[in-house]
Structure formats: structure tokens, C-alpha cells
Amino acid sequence: MKERSNNPTTAILTVNRGENVVEHLTQYAEHNDIHAAWIQGIGAVDHIVMSYYDLSKKEYIKITIDEECELLSLQGNIALLDNKPVIHAHITVGKSDYSVIGGHLHEMRISGAGEFFLSFIDTKLERKHDEETGLNLLKIH
Numbered sequence: 858m859k860e861r862s863n864n865p866t867t868a869i870l871t872v873n874r875g876e877n878v879v880e881h882l883t884q885y886a887e888h889n890d891i892h893a894a895w896i897q898g899i900g901a902v903d904h905i906v907m908s909y910y911d912l913s914k915k916e917y918i919k920i921t922i923d924e925e926c927e928l929l930s931l932q933g934n935i936a937l938l939d940n941k942p943v944i945h946a947h948i949t950v951g952k953s954d955y956s957v958i959g960g961h962l963h964e965m966r967i968s969g970a971g972e973f974f975l976s977f978i979d980t981k982l983e984r985k986h987d988e989e990t991g992l993n994l995l996k997i998h
């Protein structure tokens with residue numbers, strides 16, 4: 858992973874072929890003490906674990922995709938859960954037949970480009986477990 862930031866509010870990260878996106882973004886947030894950020898990204902990937910959240914069961918229904926896909930869009934954020942930065946991101950990926958699928962991101966490996974843009978937010982964003990939904994929701998005070 859490489860990074861460049863020309864000002865204190867943004868950064869551009871490239872994640873290399875073979876590297877796991879969630880792992881690298883989380884490490885970046887930990888090493889740079891980031892408490893709040895918005896993330897956007899595009900690239901090419903060949904291993905994805907994503908899910909649909911079944912609210913009635915309060916569980917993530919995961920699927921694994923092991924094929925070359927275009928990462929059309931990643932949108933997400935960094936916030937603190939139990940004082941550790943966590944990535945919450947959703948992705949849309951395009952397959953070789955041009956069909957598009959998407960979901961909540963758990964794991965993703967870069968196969969070609971991995972280009973990410975972070976906007977840092979000057980606050981402390983925190984997540985708290987919500988009993989009603991079973992999710993760790995953002996708490997804005």
C-alpha cells in the first residue's frame with residue numbers, strides 16, 4: 858500500500874495486487890490515528906466476501922466471489938468501535954458479462970488497480986451496538 862496526502866483533510870491510497878483492501882485500510886487508520894473519515898474507491902479485484910444483512914434474523918448472509926471483477930464503486934467510512942477504527946463499506950462490482958452485484962464488504966483482494974480516496978472528518982465518530990437492528994450503528998451526538 859502507498860499513500861499520498863497533500864493536505865491534512867484528504868489522502869490517496871493505492872492498494873497493490875494481492876493485498877486485502879479492508880485489512881490495509883484498517884491498518885492505515887490504526888497507524889495514523891484516524892477516528893473519522895469517508896472512503897471512496899475503484900479498482901479491479903479477484904476475491905470478494907460480501908453480504909446482505911437479513912434484518913429479521915439479525916445476521917449477514919455472506920457470499921464469496923472468486924473471479925475477476927471491476928470494483929465499480931466502494932463507498933464507506935471509518936469510525937471507532939470500542940476505541941478501534943473499523944471500516945464500514947458497501948461495494949458494487951461488475952462481472953465479465955457486465956452484470957453488476959453489490960453488498961456489504963467483508964473482504965476484498967486487489968487484482969489490478971486499487972485506488973482509494975479518504976476525506977478526514979474533524980470529529981470522533983463512534984459506533985454502538987443497537988439491540989433493535991443488531992448492527993453497530995453510528996452515534997452522532
Ligand code: ZN
Nearest residue numbers: 945946947961
Ligand atoms: Zn453495511
